[in-house]
Amino acid sequence: MTSAGPVAVFGGTFNPVHLGHLRSAVELVERLDLEELRFMPCALPPHREAPGVDAATRARLVELAIAGAPRLTCDRRELARDGPSYTIDSLLSLRAELGAHRPLLLVMGSDALAGLAGWHRWEELLAHCHIVALARPAAALPAGDVVAAWLERHRVGVAALREKPAGGVHLLQLRPLPISATEIRGLVQSGRSARYLVPDPVLAYLERHALYRQEANDCQQ
Numbered sequence: 538m539t540s541a542g543p544v545a546v547f548g549g550t551f552n553p554v555h556l557g558h559l560r561s562a563v564e565l566v567e568r569l570d571l572e573e574l575r576f577m578p579c580a581l582p583p584h585r586e587a588p589g590v591d592a593a594t595r596a597r598l599v600e601l602a603i604a605g606a607p608r609l610t611c612d613r614r615e616l617a618r619d620g621p622s623y624t625i626d627s628l629l630s631l632r633a634e635l636g637a638h639r640p641l642l643l644v645m646g647s648d649a650l651a652g653l654a655g656w657h658r659w660e661e662l663l664a665h666c667h668i669v670a671l672a673r674p675a676a677a678l679p680a681g682d683v684v685a686a687w688l689e690r691h692r693v694g695v696a697a698l699r700e701k702p703a704g705g706v707h708l709l710q711l712r713p714l715p716i717s718a719t720e721i722r723g724l725v726q727s728g729r730s731a732r733y734l735v736p737d738p739v740l741a742y743l744e745r746h747a748l749y750r751q752e753a754n755d756c757q758q
């Protein structure tokens with residue numbers, strides 16, 4: 538058994554952060570008794586077009602969203618690196634910071650899990666962390682492919698997430714909230730409201746800075 542409790546890191550583009558991310562984070566902290574869950578906004582997503590809203594602004598929105606929430610923090614390490622924000626690089630630096638024995642959990646939705654075989658050095662990820670995959674209403678778990686076989690080999694129960702620092706994949710069903718950042722950008726762009734899909738301070742920031750009003754919104758803070 539390792540001594541210090543797990544730290545979780547929830548990576549994402551967060552363009553913008555929404556209640557699906559936030560409610561998942563709160564439930565994860567409680568269900569897994571986490572000391573800390575860090576939102577980790579990526580600077581340059583490796584696998585999709587560069588977001589129209591810059592990384593510093595997306596991180597600022599995360600910070601506004603979690604202000605005052607116990608055990609939720611924002612980790613800006615990917616903003617400090619050039620080039621694509623590969624998760625393996627972040628895990629290596631997190632592991633160096635936390636030491637070899639502290640359980641480290643990488644959180645992702647089932648849609649991200651399904652695409653895992655396209656990630657940079659994906660087969661090395663579990664050497665540095667556990668993966669906690671959250672069921673998302675619109676994304677089935679991998680089936681009949683290389684990720685499904687890998688999942689079968691590495692799947693663990695909840696106890697293993699504290700007993701070892703890394704190496705397992707745990708599937709978790711939390712409250713399903715079918716909210717996506719794509720939907721929020723679409724609502725704002727078409728002049729409709731994103732109220733109650735994002736926290737009020739995030740909504741206020743979007744309105745004040747006219748974010749997502751046009752398709753390609755090159756925003757500075």
Ligand SMILES: Nc1ncnc2c1ncn2[C@@H]1O[C@H](COP(=O)(O)OP(=O)(O)OP(=O)(O)O)[C@@H](O)[C@H]1O
Nearest residue numbers: 548549550551552557645646649714716717718719
């Ligand atoms: N409603 C949700 N419930 C649980 N997990 C979610 C939810 N929305 C996103 N996630 C997960 O959060 C992580 C970051 O997601 P991301 O920032 O890309 O949000 P998104 O809503 O999926 O965005 P987009 O619609 O632009 O793809 C991913 O692992 C994703 O699977």
Ligand SMILES: O=C(O)c1ccc[n+]([C@@H]2O[C@H](COP(=O)([O-])O)[C@@H](O)[C@H]2O)c1
Nearest residue numbers: 548549550579583584623624625656657
């Ligand atoms: O490392 C990679 O190759 C890689 C490929 C695709 C996605 N990721 C990470 O997965 C997280 C979720 O991505 P997204 O697109 O759902 O926001 C985010 O932290 C990305 O940086 C990482």
